[in-house]
Amino acid sequence: MGLLSLFAPAFALLAVVGAAHAQATDSCDVQLPPALTANYSGLSCRPVWNNFVLRYSQSDDNVLSIVLSAVYATGWVGMGFSKDGMMVGSSAMVGWMGKTGKPHIKRFYLRGQTSSEVVANEGLLTSVDVVPEVHVVQAKIYLAFKLQFSAPVKEQQILFAFGTSIPVNNRLTKHEDKTSMSFDFSTGTSSGSAYPYNLKRTHGGLNIFAWGVLLPIGSIIARYCRQWDPQWFYVHVVFQFIGFLIGLAGVVAGVALYNRLHANVAAHRGLGIFVLVLGILQIISFFVRPDKDSKIRKYWNWYHHWVGRLTLFLAAVNIVLGIHVGGAGMSWKVGYGINLAFLLVAVIVLEVLLWTRWSRKTAPPPVF
Numbered sequence: 001m002g003l004l005s006l007f008a009p010a011f012a013l014l015a016v017v018g019a020a021h022a023q024a025t026d027s028c029d030v031q032l033p034p035a036l037t038a039n040y041s042g043l044s045c046r047p048v049w050n051n052f053v054l055r056y057s058q059s060d061d062n063v064l065s066i067v068l069s070a071v072y073a074t075g076w077v078g079m080g081f082s083k084d085g086m087m088v089g090s091s092a093m094v095g096w097m098g099k100t101g102k103p104h105i106k107r108f109y110l111r112g113q114t115s116s117e118v119v120a121n122e123g124l125l126t127s128v129d130v131v132p133e134v135h136v137v138q139a140k141i142y143l144a145f146k147l148q149f150s151a152p153v154k155e156q157q158i159l160f161a162f163g164t165s166i167p168v169n170n171r172l173t174k175h176e177d178k179t180s181m182s183f184d185f186s187t188g189t190s191s192g193s194a195y196p197y198n199l200k201r202t203h204g205g206l207n208i209f210a211w212g213v214l215l216p217i218g219s220i221i222a223r224y225c226r227q228w229d230p231q232w233f234y235v236h237v238v239f240q241f242i243g244f245l246i247g248l249a250g251v252v253a254g255v256a257l258y259n260r261l262h263a264n265v266a267a268h269r270g271l272g273i274f275v276l277v278l279g280i281l282q283i284i285s286f287f288v289r290p291d292k293d294s295k296i297r298k299y300w301n302w303y304h305h306w307v308g309r310l311t312l313f314l315a316a317v318n319i320v321l322g323i324h325v326g327g328a329g330m331s332w333k334v335g336y337g338i339n340l341a342f343l344l345v346a347v348i349v350l351e352v353l354l355w356t357r358w359s360r361k362t363a364p365p366p367v368f
Contacts, residue, residue, distance in 0.1 A: 091123030
């Protein structure tokens with residue numbers, strides 16, 4: 001009998017106990033802390049997201065009682081109420097334990113996506129006389145609060161988020177993760193995320209990869225690799241066609257995103273349409289390219305080269321604009337910034353080498 005088989009029963013027992021513990025911490029089986037039972041009893045309960053559990057009830061006078069619990073080590077936990085599933089414009093209740101062990105729970109109004117635009121003690125949520133509470137018991141945090149509404153709350157867009165840094169001076173740090181959903185307080189049912197996060201990431205990722213990576217590389221090949229004729233031409237065509245198709249898919253994703261959100265991004269949207277039109281004209285020009293011996297070939301070359309450069313420049317501007325208006329976060333800014341810097345350095349080095357070769361070909365031979 002092997003060593004592992006001797007300990008198999010113990011491993012199985014630990015697995016069962018661990019699974020039972022995880023189920024208990026993530027489900028509605030855990031009882032509320034005794035300090036909350038006086039003001040928060042008879043609540044309905046639903047696991048909503050990750051290890052977040054929502055307990056709630058609604059009185060006849062439209063007071064919504066909520067206890068939100070989640071696994072907790074440090075940082076903050078929040079629940080927001082939104083009109084459209086978006087963060088900006090929503091109001092939230094956020095709780096945390098301070099560095100000295102003092103509990104904190106505050107109302108916040110989310111004016112924008114930066115920390116300075118998340119303002120404490122403001123928002124559209126109206127509290128009642130019962131003071132909101134925060135308790136941490138057995139590595140779980142409980143946010144308990146009551147909100148007054150003018151009418152019964154039925155289907156409502158809800159936001160959940162958490163951060164791992166303790167707020168200082170009521171300044172929230174960027175969340176580690178977040179979600180939004182439509183929750184029906186009359187039936188206890190919820191639907192998927194109301195905000196199309198994946199569609200927005202797809203739109204940004206496709207366009208950056210196409211207009212910010214593939215198409216610039218294809219243009220670099222066309223300018224600096226002509227000594228490998230005709231291979232440079234075929235590689236250039238492959239890069240440009242694949243880049244355009246992926247970019248077109250990114251634009252389609254952007255149209256779908258706009259139809260979902262109807263966001264006020266006129267500059268980004270208009271510039272994107274203009275870049276797409278220029279890209280289509282470049283594709284058309286490939287099929288009407290005159291022969292090398294044609295008298296108008298040089299004019300076609302001028303058009304193709306400079307319109308291509310203008311397209312890539314405006315695409316880069318629109319990518320930066322899209323990252324800004326989309327609130328994509330620091331990782332997207334740093335990632336595209338590194339990509340853009342790499343391309344610019346490569347172009348500068350290759351351009352210097354190209355002009356050096358040209359000068360050697362045109363310069364008179366040295367006199368000895």
